[in-house]
Amino acid sequence: MAQVVNDGKTANPNVLNLKEITHGLLFLTFDDHDVVGWRKAIPFFAQNNVRATFSLSGVIDKEALECMKALRGSGHTVGLHTLHHADAPEYIKTKGGAAYMKDEVKPQLDVCKKAGLAISTFAFPNNKYDDASLELLSGKFCHFRVGCGLPRGSAVANFDKAFTPIAEFEGEKFFRGFGVGEYYSSRLDDLEAVLDRLAKNNEVATLYSHGIASCAKGVNMPLELLVPLVSHARSLGIVMAGLDDVPW
Numbered sequence: 388m389a390q391v392v393n394d395g396k397t398a399n400p401n402v403l404n405l406k407e408i409t410h411g412l413l414f415l416t417f418d419d420h421d422v423v424g425w426r427k428a429i430p431f432f433a434q435n436n437v438r439a440t441f442s443l444s445g446v447i448d449k450e451a452l453e454c455m456k457a458l459r460g461s462g463h464t465v466g467l468h469t470l471h472h473a474d475a476p477e478y479i480k481t482k483g484g485a486a487y488m489k490d491e492v493k494p495q496l497d498v499c500k501k502a503g504l505a506i507s508t509f510a511f512p513n514n515k516y517d518d519a520s521l522e523l524l525s526g527k528f529c530h531f532r533v534g535c536g537l538p539r540g541s542a543v544a545n546f547d548k549a550f551t552p553i554a555e556f557e558g559e560k561f562f563r564g565f566g567v568g569e570y571y572s573s574r575l576d577d578l579e580a581v582l583d584r585l586a587k588n589n590e591v592a593t594l595y596s597h598g599i600a601s602c603a604k605g606v607n608m609p610l611e612l613l614v615p616l617v618s619h620a621r622s623l624g625i626v627m628a629g630l631d632d633v634p635w
C-alpha cells in the first residue's frame with residue numbers, strides 16, 4: 388500500500404468522497420501507547436479493509452516511532468495525544484499556552500517531523516478542551532478526537548449526540564467519540580445496534596478505546612468485542628476509515 392502523506396499538500400490516496408458513502412461511516416480510534424498491541428492488530432485491520440486512528444501519548448522512542456511508521460504505512464491515521472497526558476484547558480490556564488505547546492506537544496511533533504511523519508490529528512487527553520486550547524492547537528492540527536458526552540455506562544445506540552448525519556459531516560473537524568471497553572460497560576448488542584443505526588440512517592460515529600488485546604480489561608479494547616464489531620460493520624457495508632481520510 389502506498390505511503391499515506393497527510394501534509395495538506397500531498398494527496399492522501401485514501402481520502403474519502405463522503406457523497407459516495409451510503410451505509411454509514413465509522414471511525415475506530417485508539418489512544419495512549421499500546422505500541423505492541425496496535426502493531427499486532429495491523430493484519431486484522433488489513434484483512435477487514437479497516438483504516439483506524441492511533442493517537443500516541445508519551446515519549447516517542449524508537450519502538451513507538453517504528454509502530455507509528457508501520458501504522459501509517461498500512462494506511463492508518465497516526466495522531467498525537469501529548470507527552471504527559473495533561474488536561475489541556477487546566478494546563479493552559481495555569482501555565483500558559485506556550486508552556487503547554489513546549490511541554491506537551493512540541494516534543495512529540497519534533498520527533499515526527501524529524502522522521503518525516505506529517506501529523507494532522509490530535510486526540511485531547513481525557514477529552515478535555517475549551518476555546519483557548521482549541522485555538523492554540525488549531526495552528527498545528529486539523530482533526531480533533533473529542534468525547535460526545537455519553538454518560539459512562541449508558542447505552543450508545545439511542546444517544547443522538549454520538550451520531551452525525553453524513554450530509555452534515557463535510558468539513559467537520561471534530562470527531563465526537565464514545566468509549567468502548569470494560570470500563571465503559573460496553574456490550575456487543577448495544578454496539579451492534581449502533582452499527583445498525585449507522586447503516587440505516589447513513590450516519591457517522593466515532594468510538595475510542597486504548598490498547599488492543601484478547602480479553603483486554605479496563606479502558607482497553609478486547610478482541611472479543613472488536614472482531615464481531617468489525618464483522619458486523621462489514622456485513623452492513625459501513626466504511627471504516629481514519630480521521631486523516633476526511634477531506635479538510
Ligand SMILES: [Zn+2]
Pocket residue numbers: 418419444468472512513
Ligand atoms: Zn488517553
